[in-house]
Amino acid sequence: MSQAISSNGGFIIAGQVFTSRLLLGTGGITNLEILDAVIAAAEPSFVTVAMRRVSPEHQGSFFEIIERQKVPILPNTAGCFTASEAVLTAKLAREALSTDWVKLEVIADEQSLLPDPFELLLAAEELIDDGFRVLAYTNDDPILASRLEGVGCSAVMPLGAPIGTGLGLLNPYNIELIVANARVPVILDAGIGTPSDAVHALELGCDAVLVASAITRANDPVSMARAFSLGVQSGAIAYRSGRIPRLTSAVPSSSMDGRLEMLNSVRSQIDQ
């Protein structure tokens, strides 16, 4: 976890304290009627939104629901393939939502959905120069994460696994390296399938996780949102509590002193 831990156990991005370590992605939500309940159950620090071309039939309801919930909205640049697309999308989001915060996504292709590191870095620099608070969705690459921090990103968001896969943390060693080097919050993003993955990320020292599909595509999204809310709390407490080291041989948890000894064992000791 970054050094930016507030006194109440929350974490700080760009000077702003967040008590919830869960960011809720709304991608994959198919039923707007349950979105209210999902947000209430998740108690997220942010709700993400994508910026998309308007069509009359899509106007209104989604935006009204998230606005009513009074949860900070974090627009993203999902679906952008180049720095210029991402920059324009971020500026449109700033105009639409009156926020200079953005989750920056620049993906390389539609198959892998993996970030394009070169375009990502270009876009980050341009947006930061323009006054944006950039939370950068990045590969699980410690060097790239460091470069993103170096150009002024407010948080780095390494993926656990490719978007939508639910595979969990494929490279926990790299995530640990990113956490160890970062002086800005690390928010694990993408690949989380179940609350234990979120706990894992928090136990590795990530400040928060962003979860979308694992909640929105669950059989019961509201219940799963609650499970994730509890999971991130557990993971953060566990990290602060300090886990025991992993050992390759057994260590008794009970003292051997004062244990009873069966008759045969006692006689053999006396005979000696």
Added chain:
Amino acid sequence: MTKHNMVEKTDGIGIFSVVVNGRKILSRSGESVEELIARLGFAGRGTAIARNSEILPRSSWKSTVVVDDDVFEVLAPQAGG
């Protein structure tokens, strides 16, 4: 709005095409961006516009007149991310 009824409405005067969200749309001389967006049903809350890749603040929609070959991107927040 179809090309046919657009021509009828404007009586064939000063008609040109622009692109809105990747679709060719007919406009007419003097039409403001605000009028164009309202006509297309795109003027909801949370809407933002880029005109020729530059942000057009909402405060300028009324005073900005659409011109030939303008390209608009009209975006709003949707579920995603």
